[in-house]
Amino acid sequence: MTNRIACLLCLLLLPLALSARNVDLATVPERRTVQLTIYNSEDLTLVRESRVVTFKKGVNPLQFSWANTLIDPTSVELKFRTPQTGLEMLDTTFPHDKPQALYWSVQSDADREATIEISYFTSGISWAADYLAIADIDEKTLRLESFVRVTNLSGEDYESAQVRLVVGAINLVEKIAELAKLPVGRLDELKREEYKDLRQRAARKMMAPAAPAPMMAMEMAVGAAADMDAPKEIIKEGLSEYFIYTIEGTETVPNGWAKRLRSFEADAVPMGVEYRYRPREYGDQLTRLYLLKNDTASKLGSTPLPDGVIQIFRANATDGQAGLSYLATQHLQYVPMGDKIELNLGVDRLVVFEQVKQKVYRDNLWFQIKGGNLYRKLGEDGLKLELDSQVAGWDEHTVYRQRIRNYSPKPIHAQIRRDYAGDIVFRSQLNPTLHDFQTVQFEADIPAGGKAELDYAVIARMGYNQKQNRVELQNGEAGR
Amino acid sequence: MNRTRLFYPLGVLLLLSAGPLDALARIKLTTLPVRERVQIHLDHPQATLVEEERIVPLVKGVNQVDFSWANTRIDPDTLVLRMLPPPADQPLDAKVLSVSYPPNENALIWSVSASASGAARVRISYVLGGLSKDFHYRAVADRDEKTLELAQYLRVNNHANEAYDLARLQTGVGVGFDKPLGLNETREVQTHRFAGVPVRKTYTSDPVKFGYLDRAQDKLNVPMHYVIKNAGSPLGTAALPEGKARIFQDDGQGGSAFLGEDRGPFTPPDDELELYLGLARDIVVRRTIDRNERQRIAGNLYRYDVTVKYEIENFKDTPATLNIVESVRQIRDQIKGNPDRDPEWRLGDGTLRNPDPEKSDADQLLFHVDLPARPAGGPAPKQTQTLRLTLNNEW
Numbered sequence: 001m002t003n004r005i006a007c008l009l010c011l012l013l014l015p016l017a018l019s020a021r022n023v024d025l026a027t028v029p030e031r032r033t034v035q036l037t038i039y040n041s042e043d044l045t046l047v048r049e050s051r052v053v054t055f056k057k058g059v060n061p062l063q064f065s066w067a068n069t070l071i072d073p074t075s076v077e078l079k080f081r082t083p084q085t086g087l088e089m090l091d092t093t094f095p096h097d098k099p100q101a102l103y104w105s106v107q108s109d110a111d112r113e114a115t116i117e118i119s120y121f122t123s124g125i126s127w128a129a130d131y132l133a134i135a136d137i138d139e140k141t142l143r144l145e146s147f148v149r150v151t152n153l154s155g156e157d158y159e160s161a162q163v164r165l166v167v168g169a170i171n172l173v174e175k176i177a178e179l180a181k182l183p184v185g186r187l188d189e190l191k192r193e194e195y196k197d198l199r200q201r202a203a204r205k206m207m208a209p210a211a212p213a214p215m216m217a218m219e220m221a222v223g224a225a226a227d228m229d230a231p232k233e234i235i236k237e238g239l240s241e242y243f244i245y246t247i248e249g250t251e252t253v254p255n256g257w258a259k260r261l262r263s264f265e266a267d268a269v270p271m272g273v274e275y276r277y278r279p280r281e282y283g284d285q286l287t288r289l290y291l292l293k294n295d296t297a298s299k300l301g302s303t304p305l306p307d308g309v310i311q312i313f314r315a316n317a318t319d320g321q322a323g324l325s326y327l328a329t330q331h332l333q334y335v336p337m338g339d340k341i342e343l344n345l346g347v348d349r350l351v352v353f354e355q356v357k358q359k360v361y362r363d364n365l366w367f368q369i370k371g372g373n374l375y376r377k378l379g380e381d382g383l384k385l386e387l388d389s390q391v392a393g394w395d396e397h398t399v400y401r402q403r404i405r406n407y408s409p410k411p412i413h414a415q416i417r418r419d420y421a422g423d424i425v426f427r428s429q430l431n432p433t434l435h436d437f438q439t440v441q442f443e444a445d446i447p448a449g450g451k452a453e454l455d456y457a458v459i460a461r462m463g464y465n466q467k468q469n470r471v472e473l474q475n476g477e478a479g480r
Numbered sequence: 481m482n483r484t485r486l487f488y489p490l491g492v493l494l495l496l497s498a499g500p501l502d503a504l505a506r507i508k509l510t511t512l513p514v515r516e517r518v519q520i521h522l523d524h525p526q527a528t529l530v531e532e533e534r535i536v537p538l539v540k541g542v543n544q545v546d547f548s549w550a551n552t553r554i555d556p557d558t559l560v561l562r563m564l565p566p567p568a569d570q571p572l573d574a575k576v577l578s579v580s581y582p583p584n585e586n587a588l589i590w591s592v593s594a595s596a597s598g599a600a601r602v603r604i605s606y607v608l609g610g611l612s613k614d615f616h617y618r619a620v621a622d623r624d625e626k627t628l629e630l631a632q633y634l635r636v637n638n639h640a641n642e643a644y645d646l647a648r649l650q651t652g653v654g655v656g657f658d659k660p661l662g663l664n665e666t667r668e669v670q671t672h673r674f675a676g677v678p679v680r681k682t683y684t685s686d687p688v689k690f691g692y693l694d695r696a697q698d699k700l701n702v703p704m705h706y707v708i709k710n711a712g713s714p715l716g717t718a719a720l721p722e723g724k725a726r727i728f729q730d731d732g733q734g735g736s737a738f739l740g741e742d743r744g745p746f747t748p749p750d751d752e753l754e755l756y757l758g759l760a761r762d763i764v765v766r767r768t769i770d771r772n773e774r775q776r777i778a779g780n781l782y783r784y785d786v787t788v789k790y791e792i793e794n795f796k797d798t799p800a801t802l803n804i805v806e807s808v809r810q811i812r813d814q815i816k817g818n819p820d821r822d823p824e825w826r827l828g829d830g831t832l833r834n835p836d837p838e839k840s841d842a843d844q845l846l847f848h849v850d851l852p853a854r855p856a857g858g859p860a861p862k863q864t865q866t867l868r869l870t871l872n873n874e875w
C-alpha cells in the first residue's frame with residue numbers, strides 16, 4: 001500500500017509564519033472518492049479527490065503533502081463542495097522547509113464538517129489502447145477486440161478510483177514530470193505566458209461534464225454483479241476534439257501495477273484482403289493487407305480507435321479447434337470514426353512478385369550544335385556529323401513485364417503503384433490511373449494458382465527533350 | 481505489492497480468491513491446471529506461436545487466474561486467453577473481466593467471471609522466443625544423374641527454457657505431427673520424402689556471377705548444379721522452404737558418395753531449385769572479346785560492334801549441356817566504360833542467336849550449348865561459339 005499523499009488538518013491554530021515548531025498534532029482525513037482523468041498523448045493525469053474535513057470557527061491551517069510522487073505543485077487546487085458557503089480559502093503557502101507540501105489557510109464562519117475537493121495534475125499514470133484481431137479462416141470477416149491498459153507508476157496507490165481516459169492530443173509547454181521536480185519558488189523562471197498556456201490547455205477538465213458520484217458508480221457495479229459479473233462497460237463520449245472513455249464503476253490500480261480492460265468487441269466485422277505494391281509506404285515488396293472500416297456498417301464506428309498495438313491472428317478452422325496462426329503485430333495509428341483501417345501483414349511468400357526489364361531502346365535523339373543554342377534532331381535533312389555536336393536530348397524506352405504468380409489457395413487482388421520522376425509517358429493496356437502527378441496505379445486479379453503478366457513501357461524524355469515533370473498515360477502496346 | 485508466488489517456468493495458478501488484488505499479498509490457496517493439449521505453430525517466418533489448452537476449475541463469481549513465466553521469452557503483449565465452448569451437458573459461462581500486471585514480474589492475472597462452479601476449458605496463446613525451426617534436405621541422385629530421391633527434414637530447436645511433454649507441431653508445410661519437446665532439445669523429423677524427382681545437371685559459364693578460373697588464360701569457372709523444378713509429380717504441390725541440402729550419389733555398390741552441400745532458397749511451385757555441386761574441371765571454357773569496332777553516327781553518338789568468342793572443350797566421356805550467361809551491360813562497360821545508362825542492343829549473326837526466352841531479359845542472355853562427349857581414346861573436340869552484339873546509341 002503506497003499512500004504518500006496526505007491531507008492534514010493541523011490542530012495548532014497558530015499563524016503559519018510562526019509554525020517553526022518541532023511538535024505537531026494533526027488529523028488525517030481519508031480520501032472518500034477519487035477520480036483519475038488520464039491523457040494518453042501526454043504524461044498527464046488530472047486527479048480529483050474528495051475528503052471530509054472538520055473545521056473550527058476561525059482560521060484553520062490545512063496541510064497537503066505528496067512526498068515521492070510526481071505531482072505538479074502548481075496545479076493543486078482546493079474547492080469546497082459542501083457547504084459551498086461559510087468557508088473561504090485565505091491563502092496558500094509553500095513552506096521552504098518542506099519541498100513537497102503546501103498549507104492552505106481556510107476561514108470558517110462556524111464549527112462544521114465539510115466535503116472538500118482537491119485536484120492536481122500528476123505524471124506517471126498512463127493508458128494505452130491495444131487490439132486483438134482474429135480473422136476467420138476464409139478471411140471474409142474478423143473479430144476485433146479493443147482493450148485499454150492503465151499503468152500506474154506515479155508512486156501513489158489509487159483505490160476505488162473512477163477512471164476516465166482522454167483520447168486525443170493536447171499541447172503542453174512543460175512536462176508535468178519536470179514541473180513536479182521544480183520547487184514552486186522557481187516557477188517564475190517559466191515565462192508567464194507559457195505557464196498560463198500550460199494551465200489553460202491542460203485544464204480542459206473544465207469542459208468535461210461532472211462525473212457521476214463514485215458511490216453511485218459502485219452501486220451500479222454491485223447491481224450488475226448480482227447474477228454474474230460481466231466485463232465492465234467503457235462509456236465513450238465525444239467532447240470537443242477529444243473522446244472520453246469512462247470505465248464503469250471504480251478501479252483499484254496500485255502503484256507499479258497495470259490493468260487491462262476490454263473497451264469493446266465486434267464480431268464478424270466485414271473485411272477484405274488486398275495485395276499492394278507501394279514502395280513509399282510499404283517498402284520494395286508486395287505487401288498483404290487486411291482492409292476494414294471503422295463504421296457502423298462494419299459493426300464498429302461508435303468511437304475513434306486510439307493509437308495502439310494490434311495483434312493479428314487467423315483462425316485455422318471454423319470451430320476454433322485447429323487454433324490460430326500468428327500473422328503480424330503492428331502499431332495502429334489513430335482511426336477516426338468512418339475511416340478505413342489497414343492492417344499490414346507483410347509479404348506473402350506464396351505470392352511471387354517479379355518485375356522483368358525486357359527491352360531498352362532510345363530514339364528522338366537531339367544534338368546541341370557546337371555548344372550553342374542550336375539544336376538539331378538526328379535524321380533531319382542536312383544534319384552534318386559535326387564532331388563537336390553533343391547528344392542533348394533523347395527518349396529512353398524501357399519495356400517491363402510485371403509477373404505475379406499466386407500459389408495461395410485463394411484468388412487475390414493486387415494493386416501496384418510506381419513512382420516516376422521526370423517527363424514520363426506510361427504506355428500500356430492495363431487501364432492505369434494516376435495516383436498523383438508522378439505515380440501510376442494499376443490493378444490485377446489473379447486466381448488461385450494462377451499468374452498475371454502485366455506489360456507496360458516507360459518512356460522517359462531526357463535532357464533537352466524533357467519539357468514537363470509529370471507522367472502521361474497512353475493506351476497502347478508496351479513493346480516496339 | 482508483495483505477493484507469495486510459486487514460480488515454475490510456465491505456470492497457471494488458479495487463486496481461489498474472489499477479492500481484490502490486495503488479497504494476493506497474503507496467504508493463498510492455488511490449484512495448478514496442467515496442460516491438456518499444446519500446439520506449436522512454426523508457420524510464421526519470424527515468430528513461433530504456442531497455444532496450450534488447460535482445464536481451469538472455476539467457482540461461481542470472480543476468479544483470479546495467474547499466469548507466470550520465469551526465464552522464458554514470452555512476448556506478454558501477445559498473450560491471449562480464450563474460453564472454449566463448454567460441453568452441452570455442463571453449461572458454464574465464463575468471461576474475462578480484466579487483466580492485471582504486477583510490477584517487476586513476468587506474470588499477469590486474469591479476472592474471470594463464472595456463471596457457475598465448474599471446469600472451463602481455456603486456450604492460452606502467446607508468441608515465444610527461443611523456439612525456432614529450420615528445414616534441411618538430403619538428396620540422393622541415381623547413377624545417371626537423371627532422377628534423385630529428395631527427403632525433407634524439419635529441425636525444431638527448443639531454447640525457450642520450457643519443456644512440452646507432447647506438442648502438435650504445425651509447420652505450415654503439410655500436416656502437423658505430435659512430438660514431445662524437451663528442454664534445450666533439438667528434435668528432427670522427416671516431413672516429406674519425394675522419390676524419382678527429375679533432376680537436370682547443368683554446367684554454367686557466367687563471368688559476372690562465377691568469375692574466372694584463370695584470368696590470364698581467359699578460362700572461366702564452370703560451376704555444376706543440380707536443378708530441380710518444383711513442378712510435376714511428385715513435387716509442385718507446395719513451396720520448398722529454404723534449407724541446407726546435402727547431396728549424395730548412388731555409388732552402384734549399395735552405398736552413396738557425398739557430392740557436396742548447398743543452401744537452397746525458398747522455392748515456390750513452378751520455380752527451380754538450383755543446388756551448387758562445385759566446379760567442373762573437365763569442361764573448359766575460354767572467353768575473349770574477339771572484336772570491338774566503333775562507328776560514329778553523329779557528333780558524339782556511336783555504334784559498337786562487339787563479338788565475344790567462347791572456345792569450349794568437353795573432356796568428359798559423356799555429353800553435356802553448357803549454359804552460357806552474359807550480361808550485356810557488363811560487356812558494354814568493359815569496352816567503353818559505364819555511362820550510367822542501360823545498353824541498347826541487338827543480336828548479330830554470331831553462332832549464339834537464340835537466347836532462352838524465359839531466362840533472358842534486357843540485360844542478361846542465356847544460351848544452351850550442347851557439348852558432345854569426348855571420343856573414347858581421342859582428344860576432346862574443341863568448339864567455338866560467338867556472341868555478336870550491336871550496341872546502339874552510345875555516347
